[in-house]
Amino acid sequence: MNFDTEGEILFKDGLKVHFKCWRGQRLHTIKYFDESNKEVPYNKIWGRQYEYCKLTSSEGTLFYQNNVIADRSKFDDETN
DSSP states (O other), rough: OOEEEEEEEEEEEEEEEEEEOOOOOGGGGGGEEOOOOOEOOGGTTOOOOEEEEEEETTEEEEEOOOOOOOOOHHHHHHHH
């Protein structure tokens, strides 16, 4: 796959995950890995509050703080 973005999320409880994805990819289809490169299932991070989420692509870096992982795809489908 041709991933165009790399990310890192640090959760409030100390769990840190990293991932690669492409623009527009649904959150639940991304593979997340902890610091020892063990896969972390999406259902283990969904709904959890994080300290920060860092997304890096060829266009630069985005940095989000103090938010919650949530898949809004069902809402996106309703508006399309």
